[in-house]
Structures are given as structure tokens and as C-alpha cells.
Amino acid sequence: LRREGYTVQVNVNDYLDIYCPHYNSSVPEHRLEQYVLYMVNAEGYRTCNTSQGFKRWECNRPHAPHSPIKFSEKFQRYSAFSLGYEFRAGQEYYYICTWRASHSGEKLLPTLPQFTLRPEVKIEDL
Secondary structure (H helix, E strand, O other), X not given: OOOOXXXXXXXXXXXXXXXXXXXXXXXXXXXXXXXXXXXXXXXXXXXXXXXXXXXXXXXXXXXXXXXXXXXXXXXXXXOOOOOOOOOOOOOXXXXXXXXXXXXXXXXXXXXXXXXXXXXXXXXXXX
């Protein structure tokens, strides 16, 4: 996505699916993309700062068998899971990511703004 970001409007009980980068075995390791996606507050979104956010997903299996890894965020008011996230209608939620280029153990770096996944999600009440 580009610098202006991306806004998705969802309703309570909608899903947002995130597909991780997926490569066949012929792609050199130094070209593999891997990401860690965070939910952050508005300030973290504006400044691309993950320190006040928390990790939601990690895309670290670019050679996953058969297909890309998919993560789904369900925008629900209540979660039956102790680690589940509960969303409120009318609120805005922000996601950003960090990346590394390969499995070689490189430190994760914040993405450059022109390559940052920064959707703003606004939940509408039903």
C-alpha cells in the first residue's frame, strides 16, 4: 500500500483475511518477504511505531506447503477465547507491519512508509 494508507469499513461479525507472502522453492532466500503485523493506536499508525501496539500475526513461512498462510480477524463484540480481541462498534483500529527479507535471523525492521501495510478499520454498527 502507499503512503495514504487504506481504510476498510466492516460490520460487527465481519472477517478480514490477511494472506501472507508465498513463494515456490525456486525463489532465492534473500528475496523472500516475511512480516509481523501489529495492531496499534492512532499515534503508532501515524508514526509507524509498533512499541505501543501488540502483535496480531506473524507471516514467517513463505514456503508453507500447498498455499499461503491465511489469518482471519473477526470483528466481534465479545470473544469466547481468553486471548481473543473484542472490538467496539464506531471505533477505529489500526494495523501496521514490520518486515525482514529472509530466514537468516535478520532483525525485523519497520517498513518504509511507501510499503507499509496500514489499513484503518472502522467498525459500523448493524
